[in-house]
Amino acid sequence: MKYFIASDIHGSAYWCRKTLEAYGKIGAERLILLGDLLYHGPRNDLPREYAPKEVIDMLNPLKDKIWAVRGNCEAEVDQMVLKFPVLSDYAILVLNGHTIFATHGHLFNEEKLPPLSNGDVLLHGHTHLINAEKLEKDGVHFYHLNPGSTSIPKGGNPNSYALIDGDVFTIYDFEGNVLKSMDLSF
Template identity: 85%
Template sequence: MKYFIASDIHGSAYWCRKTLEAFEESGAKRMVLLGDILYHGPRNDLPKDYAPKEVIAMLNPLKDRIWAVRGNCEAEVDQMVLEFPVLADYAILVLNGHTIFATHGHVFNEEKLPPIMEGDVLLHGHTHLLKAEKLEKDGKNFYHLNPGSTSIPKGGNPNTYAILDGDVFSVYDFDGNIVKSIELG
């Protein structure tokens, strides 16, 4: 099965619209949102077309197709307006036979590992830096995946999202180009 993964929309109606267009074109059945959906945060400039109410209106109709985790910019008020759960700090997903610890990245990340086993996947956003790599830490080999940011990329990266299709995790720019890819073993 194909899964669409995005992070750090930060209330941008423009980038949310582009994300949803890419989601529909991808043929994925589910979207995984890795937090920071509505608010831009005090450290970031306002993203293009900052309009959280428009983002709410675009995402709520897809509530049955979205799995989301809480970012450092989510608050209880966000849950009051979004019709899908957004306040869990993490989710354990088993997708295409891979055990995935999905989180935003501000609590658990490659420096502060969650409880994962050899070969597991750590999937997070937060840094706005795309990653698709295999790492070794504390004697464990694991996959470190980050779709980058849809609205406020950093480190010279383009605006991106990712798709998990079977064993392949690929990060795409909004022109449909694969920016980075890894096969999960």
Template identity: 60%
Template sequence: MKYMIASDLHGSAFYCRKMLEAYQREQADKLLLLGDILYHGPRNDLPREYEPKEVITLLNEKKDELLCVRGNCDCEVDQMVLEFPILADSCILDLGNRMVFATHGHIFHENHLPPLKAGDILLHGHTHVPICRAVEEIMILNPGSVSIPKEDSPHSYMTLEDGVFLWKTLEDGNEFQIFTV
């Protein structure tokens, strides 16, 4: 199974369309969204083409292909308009010999780890910055943000296929980091 992993869309119809084009190009089986889907929150500038209603329509068309966790900007009213579950705080992906704990990152992150064993992976968004580093024998991975990247990082996402995580730029799909489990 191939996953495309994206985070922090923040209501940008422009980047939602770009993300879905990348999803199509990747020919992934599932799109895992790590939260902050519709709203930009008070700490972020408005993203390009901030149109949450269009994002709702675009994502609902893919509802059978989406996995999602709740971000700090997501709430119950969002669930009322989205036709796929968004309010789970985490999602578990079983890679056989390792577990991926996927969450948004505002609760669990490298300074507050969930209960994981050595070799497991914490996958989160929230910071809008791609990362790949080990903390206490746990791998911490972040795809960055598709709509509001920070610290001069690109608009980015990740793929996971056959135990290989690839970071890619949203605009052209160029790879910029690789991690193999």
């Protein structure tokens, strides 16, 4: 099964539209959103076509296809306008046989690990930096994955999203170029 992963839309109608177009073309089972959906945050410049109300209107019709976690920019008011849950700090997903701890990244990350077992996946956004690597910390071997940011990439990265297809995690730019790919089978 295919799972589409995006993070850090930050209220950009333009990048939300591009994200949903890519999601539609790929035909993924679910759209996993790793937080910071509507608000740009005080440390970020306004993203292209900043229009949170338009983002709401684009995401709500997909409420039955979206799994989302709370970013550091989400608030209770966001839950009042979005028709899918957005206030959970994390979700534990079992996708294609992989146990995935999905979170935004401001509370749990590669420096501040959640409870993980060997072979688990830590999936988060927040940094706006793409990443796909195997790590070991305190004797636990795990995958650290970050799709980057759809709207406000950092570190010279392009706007990006990711896909989990079977055992493979791949990060793409919006032209369909592969930026990074990793096999998730130990």
